Amino acid sequence: MSNVLPYDLEVEKIIDEVRSRGVKSVVVQAPDGLKPYLKDLCMRISSIGITVYISTDPCYGGCDLVDEIGRKLGAEMLIHIGHKRFVKIKEDIPTLYIPAIHSADVSKLVRMSAEFLRGRGIKRVGLVASLQHVHTLGSFVEGLKSNGLEAVVDDATGGLVLGCNVEAAKRISGLVDAILHVGGGDFHALGVALAVDLPTYIADPYKEEVRDIEKLKRKILARRWWAIQKARNAKVFGVVVVAKAGQFNKEYALFIKRELETKGREAVMLVADDVSPERLSSFTFVDSFIVTGCPRISLDNQEIFGKPVLNGEDAKELLRLVAHG
Numbered sequence: 256m257s258n259v260l261p262y263d264l265e266v267e268k269i270i271d272e273v274r275s276r277g278v279k280s281v282v283v284q285a286p287d288g289l290k291p292y293l294k295d296l297c298m299r300i301s302s303i304g305i306t307v308y309i310s311t312d313p314c315y316g317g318c319d320l321v322d323e324i325g326r327k328l329g330a331e332m333l334i335h336i337g338h339k340r341f342v343k344i345k346e347d348i349p350t351l352y353i354p355a356i357h358s359a360d361v362s363k364l365v366r367m368s369a370e371f372l373r374g375r376g377i378k379r380v381g382l383v384a385s386l387q388h389v390h391t392l393g394s395f396v397e398g399l400k401s402n403g404l405e406a407v408v409d410d411a412t413g414g415l416v417l418g419c420n421v422e423a424a425k426r427i428s429g430l431v432d433a434i435l436h437v438g439g440g441d442f443h444a445l446g447v448a449l450a451v452d453l454p455t456y457i458a459d460p461y462k463e464e465v466r467d468i469e470k471l472k473r474k475i476l477a478r479r480w481w482a483i484q485k486a487r488n489a490k491v492f493g494v495v496v497v498a499k500a501g502q503f504n505k506e507y508a509l510f511i512k513r514e515l516e517t518k519g520r521e522a523v524m525l526v527a528d529d530v531s532p533e534r535l536s537s538f539t540f541v542d543s544f545i546v547t548g549c550p551r552i553s554l555d556n557q558e559i560f561g562k563p564v565l566n567g568e569d570a571k572e573l574l575r576l577v578a579h580g
C-alpha cells in the first residue's frame with residue numbers, strides 16, 4: 256500500500272492528546288473500510304511507549320463504542336476513527352473522535368456533477384455529504400454556481416448526514432429541485448432518498464462518477480412494504496433490544512411488546528450486540544423480528560433475513576395497521 260494515506264488520521268493531534276492525558280494504553284476503533292490504514296498510526300502511538308489495541312469488531316457509527324472492552328483492557332482512552340460523537344452517547348472512557356477526512360481532489364467530480372444536473376433540468380440543488388467528504392461542499396457550491404446552478408447547503412448542519420439522520424436534506428428540501436449527496440456507496444444517499452420526496456443523486460469521489468439512486472429506493476420501499484404486510488399476519492414476534500450504547504432503547508422495545516400483546520400477539524424480548532441473520536436464524540419459533548436499534552439494519556438487509564424484520568418506525572406503522580384490522 257502506498258505511504259500516502261487517502262484519509263487524514265490526524266496522527267500528531269492524537270499523539271498530543273494521548274501525551275497530555277498521560278495515558279498508558281488506548282483502544283483504536285474504526286470502520287472496516289478504514290482498518291487497512293491504521294498501521295502507521297498505531298506504530299506511532301506505540302513508539303511513545305503506549306500500548307495500542309485495535310478493535311477488530313465491525314463499527315458502523317458513532318453509536319457504537321468499544322468502551323466496555325476498553326475498560327476490561329484497562330485502557331484509559333478510546334480513539335474512534337471515522338465518525339463524529341453520536342448525540343445519544345455517554346462515553347464511559349475519554350474518547351477522541353477523528354473524522355478521517357478523505358483527501359481526493361473533487362474538481363473533476365464537481366464539473367461532472369454540473370453536467371449531470373444540467374442534463375436533468377435541475378436548476379437548484381441541495382448539497383449533503385457524509386463525514387469524510389463534508390469539507391468538499393464549499394468547492395461544490397462554488398463550482399456549481401460557476402456552471403449556472405444554484406446550490407444550497409443547510410447552515411445548521413453544514414450539510415452533514417448520517418445513515419439515521421438526514422436533517423441536513425430535510426431542512427432544505429422545500430428550496431431545491433433535487434439533492435446531491437457527496438460520498439461513496441449508496442448507504443447515506445439512500446437514507447436521504449427515503450426521507451425526502453426529491454430526485455436524489457450521488458457524486459462519488461471514489462469512483463469519480465455521478466449516479467441516480469431512484470431504482471434502489473423503489474426496491475427498498477417495496478421490500479419494506481412487503482415486510483410490514485407479512486408482519487401483520489405474524490403470531491410470534493421477537494423484539495430486539497440492541498446493546499450498543501447509541502442504539503439501546505429498552506423502554507421502546509418493552510412498549511412494542513406490550514402493544515403487540517394487547518392486540519393478541521405473542522412477543523419475546525431478545526437482546527443482541529450485533530444483529531445478523533445468522534444470530535436470529537436460531538429463533539425458529541419467531542415469525543417476525545422488530546429491531547429497536549439502528550433503523551438501517553432492517554431497511555438495507557431485508558432480503559437476507561428470510562423473515563420480515565421491522566425497525567422502530569415500521570413497528571409504529573404495524574401497530575396502526577393491526578389496530579385497524
Ligand code: SF4
Pocket residue numbers: 315316317318319417418419420501502548549550551
Ligand atoms: S444508528 Fe445506524 S445509521 Fe445511525 S450512526 Fe449508528 S449505525 Fe449509523
